[in-house]
Amino acid sequence: MTQLEELLADWIPRQRWFAGKGAPIDTLRVEGDHPLLGGEPGLRVLVVAIGQRGTVSRYQVLLGLRPAGTLPEELAHAAIGVCDLGFGEPRAVYDAAHDPELTELLLERLAEGPGTPPAAGGGEPVRFRRLPGATVRTGLRSLVLKGEQSNTSLVYGEDYVLKAFRRLWPGVNPDLALTAALAGSPYVARPYAWIETDISTGTRADADGTAGAGGTGGRPPTTSTTLAMLQEYMRSATDGWVLAATSVRDLYATPELPPGEAGGDFAGEAERLGAATAAVHRALARELPTDVLTPAALRELAGAMMDRLHLATSEVPELHPYVGVLRTAYEAFARVDEPLPIQRVHGDYHLGQVVRTDSGWVLLDFEGEPATPVADRQRPSSPLRDVAGMLRSFDYAARYQLVGSSRAPELAPAARAWAQRNREAFSAGYAFGGGVDPEKHQTVLRAFEYDKAVYEVLYEAHHRPSWLRIPLDSIAALAA
Incomplete structure (x- = not known):
């Protein structure tokens, strides 16, 4: 050298x-x-x-x-x-x-x-x-x-x-x-x-x-x-994660109230964010090539999800109780017999990738996962992959403040209610904005959510072990 x-x-x-x-x-x-x-x-x-x-x-x-x-x-x-x-x-x-x-x-x-x-x-x-x-x-x-x-x-x-x-x-x-x-x-x-x-x-x-x-x-x-x-430079913008976390803190101050009645309710913003996401997906589909994932290719994608599950369970024993639920979801995904539309998507979508400006929501950082080769990130995917990423982010925003908190058992129901309310609001906004209705494609959406949660399990086990319960509890909640 x-x-x-x-x-x-x-x-x-x-x-x-x-x-x-x-x-x-x-x-x-x-x-x-x-x-x-x-x-x-x-x-x-x-x-x-x-x-x-x-x-x-x-x-x-x-x-x-x-x-x-x-x-x-x-x-x-x-x-x-x-x-x-x-x-x-x-x-x-x-x-x-x-x-x-x-x-x-x-x-x-x-x-x-x-x-x-x-x-x-x-x-x-x-x-x-x-x-x-x-x-x-x-x-x-x-x-x-x-x-x-x-x-x-x-x-x-x-x-x-x-x-x-x-x-x-x-x-x-x-x-x-x-x-x-x-x-x-x-x-x-x-x-x-x-x-x-x-x-x-x-x-x-x-x-x-x-x-x-x-x-x-x-x-x-x-x-x-x-x-x-x-x-x-979006100088007047506020990070979406910061806004969501503030809403959760407001709810935790009055956990006896439902999220819609507590101060700082985020559901309206979640719905508007869903509509903005759908608008971006529509624009990407207009400007860049689209395709359809055939049932055979879909089965191959389900197999890749299964491979990630096997890798995660070999490294994180805490995931073992959920293997049956996850495998069932992936098998159901593999059996979907209708073509799945695919296009260019954000690829690494969560509350930290969006900001709220005076005029509305703005999406940032379309880079995808930096550790993944560009050729892989350029491949089209289902828009529901981005939807699943944002739904996972709502779960994180609701639960991360409970890590290490003595009030976690008391506040856990409020966290689940906040996440569910904003998941539903985002999905409704996405459908209203012209996106694929997540409620009508639960098999596909759930597979993408589970796959993201399995990735999170691996990440937290390697980097933030104290946060491991967040994706594990989310998997349990989805399975309920």
Whole structure:
């Protein structure tokens, strides 16, 4: 490894957005090094290929460079280290996403970029592009949003948010593809521009540390990937999870009252959110290809759900009492004998992916699950998958505040009543807004809900064991 790669091998595993935690790094190589700004300070875009357990994952690092000993105090938290980069004297290298002096350049280049559709590769190593007709205002100072885990978002003034995708996959990121398809919709934040480059499509880590192409000889092929996208910043918006959690807290203050009579009832908002979700699904079906899942393909999907159940039960013994109920639901899903319409959907839909503005609900983050390859996230699915994700989110919002609470037995009935009321309101709003009526497709919806809950069981067992009862109790409630 070079000095820089040694520093990155120590720094990257400590970042929240690194997806390979828990496994040792076998190889690390700077696969792409693209200078954007020379001089002092300097700016480079790095594509870092990391080999773990025989496979390669790629990450984006915005690398800032300054002479050693000159890193400002306000950037100390972003330091990666000091190394020799061939300038004749050591350079301090750091995460440039936190340096407004450098990130201003990204906004300027996006403002200058051509208004063209996503490229298929080639041309400049790093390409700045705008959506046709979009204009970008420059001269705005950036600030990194806190709390994100998978990516890094920079807010420019009160106008824009630039989401830098940390883990890179071959292909156009679904967040860009779907948001661009929905441009002009009142239910999404307006997209303006994006940054792209080319990366290797290899996924195998060879013994010498190079990224292999799965057995093909020579240099692996490359394809375009999305580095970042610029959208409207919803400055007056409130996170849907925050609104729901506030409603639940209000209910817990008067648990003797039904949710509809307690202060801060959320059902009206849940119904409006359902209608907004249906409107987005209708728009995606108009703008992007649709298909129909045949009974044979549906049985294959049910088999994949069963496989996930077997994996989860082998790792989480607490799931065993519910295996019979889950298997029965998946078997019923496999027997559905009518074609199931499929289309592009959000893919990772929950209350944390929506915000309430002065004019209504707005859906965000159409990226899907960042740990899943883009090719898989681009596949169409049933809109009921998104519906199931939001219904699961209502259960979480109702139950998570009871974790570790001495009042949990007392408040559990209120939690169940709140979740049920808002599940029904969302489903009614979704049907009223032109979506598939969830009440008329319970077999399909329940299979998607169970599948999501099984995923949650695995996640909580690995990351938040104290929350494991949330999906387990939800499975029990669905089975009742």
